[in-house]
Structures are given as C-alpha cells and as structure tokens.
Amino acid sequence: MDGCQDPVLLNDWHVVGFDRDIKTDTLYPVRLLGRDLVMWRSNSGQVQVWEDLCVHRGAQLSKGSICDNQVVCPYHGWRYDESGRCTLIPSAPDEKPMIKARAFPHHVCERYGLIWTCLGEPSSDVARFDEWHDPNFMTVLAGPYHFKANGFRSLENFLDVSHFPFVHGAYNGVASKPDALNRYKVEMTERGLVSSEIRVMQPGGDARGVPIMSNYTFSVYRPLVGHFVKRIQDIDEKGSVVEGYDTHYATYCAVQPIDETHSTLWICGALDVKPAPAEKAVVDRYDVIFEQDRQIVETQKPERIPADLRYELHHWTDLMGQRYRRWLREMEVSYGTL
Ligand code: FES
Numbered sequence: 001m002d003g004c005q006d007p008v009l010l011n012d013w014h015v016v017g018f019d020r021d022i023k024t025d026t027l028y029p030v031r032l033l034g035r036d037l038v039m040w041r042s043n044s045g046q047v048q049v050w051e052d053l054c055v056h057r058g059a060q061l062s063k064g065s066i067c068d069n070q071v072v073c074p075y076h077g078w079r080y081d082e083s084g085r086c087t088l089i090p091s092a093p094d095e096k097p098m099i100k101a102r103a104f105p106h107h108v109c110e111r112y113g114l115i116w117t118c119l120g121e122p123s124s125d126v127a128r129f130d131e132w133h134d135p136n137f138m139t140v141l142a143g144p145y146h147f148k149a150n151g152f153r154s155l156e157n158f159l160d161v162s163h164f165p166f167v168h169g170a171y172n173g174v175a176s177k178p179d180a181l182n183r184y185k186v187e188m189t190e191r192g193l194v195s196s197e198i199r200v201m202q203p204g205g206d207a208r209g210v211p212i213m214s215n216y217t218f219s220v221y222r223p224l225v226g227h228f229v230k231r232i233q234d235i236d237e238k239g240s241v242v243e244g245y246d247t248h249y250a251t252y253c254a255v256q257p258i259d260e261t262h263s264t265l266w267i268c269g270a271l272d273v274k275p276a277p278a279e280k281a282v283v284d285r286y287d288v289i290f291e292q293d294r295q296i297v298e299t300q301k302p303e304r305i306p307a308d309l310r311y312e313l314h315h316w317t318d319l320m321g322q323r324y325r326r327w328l329r330e331m332e333v334s335y336g337t338l
C-alpha cells in the first residue's frame, strides 16, 4: 500500500465525514493518510469504508455505482455486497465468484455525528467528548474546514491561545490590547494532555456577541483530536466579572490527515450559554474563526511539524504546543512530523 506506514496513525480512528451527509445511493471518494478510500452507506444503515480499489484490475470503485445495495465496479461490473464479498462477475454470470474476489474493508464507527475509520487495528476507543451528552448543552456540527496544511500544525493552532488577539481580533481578543497570559500547567493524564485554566478577555467570544471572560481548559486526547472547554464569565461595562453565572462552551476538533501536508477539520460544539444562541450563529462564528486560522496555518514553514523541540523557538506561553510536540515524539509519530 502507498501512503502512511506509521503504526500510531494507522491504528488510530480518523474522521472521514458527517453521518448526516452520507446517503444510501452514492459512493464517496475519501482520502486519508495518503490513501484513497471509498465510503458508502448500505441499506442496513451501516457506513462502509473500503480501499478505493477493485481486486480484479485495480480500478477505482468510487467511480462506479450502487445497484441493489451493492457496489458495481466501473470497469468490468463486478459487484460487491456490504460484507465486501463479490457476488457477480457479469462476464460469467452463472459462476460463483472465487473467495478471493473481495473488497478491502476498514473498521468504521459513528460518534458525535461523525463517521470514523481505522485503517489498521484500533489501539484505543474514539476520544470522548463528555459535554456532547449533557442535556443542558446545545450541540452543533461545523466544518469541514480544509487546510492546505499539516494536520498537527492545524491541531496545534487549535490549542494555541496567544494568537487570539492577532488572528481573531474582535472575537477572541483585542490586537491593540492583548492579554498577558497567566502561568498555566499541562499534565499528562490517562486520557491525554490537559492544561489548567488560561484566562483571556474576549470581546465576542461565544456567538452572543457580548464581551466575556473566558477560562480555557485545553486537552489533546489523541495525536489528531483536541478539545477545549471555556468557562465563561459575563462582564459588565467596566470589564468586571459578573460572578455566579458561569457557563461553558466546549469544542471538539478532529483533524483528518489527508496526507502529510493537507488536513480537514471536523468540529463538534457543545454550549450551555444563556440565552442560547441560534445554531446558525454558532456555526457562522466557527466558519469565521477557522477561516482566519486557515489563512495563517497554511503559511507555516516547514510544512511538517517539527516534533523535535530543537527546531523553532518555544516560550512558556506555548507550553501546550511544546508538550503536544514532545508527546508526538514520545509516541514516535513519524508521518507528518520532522
Ligand atoms: S477492475 Fe473492477 S471489475 Fe475489473
């Protein structure tokens, strides 16, 4: 197989689509870790992710069609059922196809409205997103956002606070008056890296468009899955915190590594801010923020993230990024890193 040979990433779960977007009558080409895949939904409702390759002569199955709940190869019309078994060779319709005539399926699961696949054997479960299940939280899906950038660079940006005033001025910070960051800690827990709270003032931090004080806790659970929850405190006209009305805004970011220098970000949001904003306002805000991020992250050089801390310059305010890179290095992630 071409593409990624990195066991850490091959044995991890990666998002390849929103569950809501996948219809039963369509073949979806997908690219993951430099490999071409085909995704489709059979009549049972189950989503399938296979290598985009016909075992007969190597044609791309995604260029074929679906007929009677089977994938039809575009070249000689061999048909594959949802178990991946070839059921028909049209040029010899009375013969039972040989056992070796099979598609190459991968593990698939659905979580948080996302379709995940694993190209190897899953080394762990999909990273948890606890706020998603809290009945007091509204939930939204946003993206996908396509970055012509390395997946680790994209996720590190998601974990980075000191860019807020400059990249997201008027939303997440004020460029003319950037907040000095408090000293924070990053701990390795059994679920991954977790920061202590980082406090910043945000002129429009939560889709209601009002100034707030945000206290961020960042986590990175898997090499390409990050999460933050910000504890929100409303502030009055003088900028003082209005105590006793804390709300929360959580974002879960799963990065699909298309290849070493391209990535797609799939976003789940969960928030209990009051009054609850319209779903469209939340999604529109994500669209603005991730577009601002994209414009910066696509310019970063070298494109592959330097996991070796001797490269690039690190400051204590970047502790989360430093620990993320060191963790990638400890796990010996090689695909997409330097
Ligand atoms: S290559 Fe698929 S049927 Fe021949």
Ligand SMILES: [Fe+2]
Residues within 6 Å of the ligand: 157, 158, 163, 164, 167, 168, 289, 293
């Ligand atoms: Fe950002």
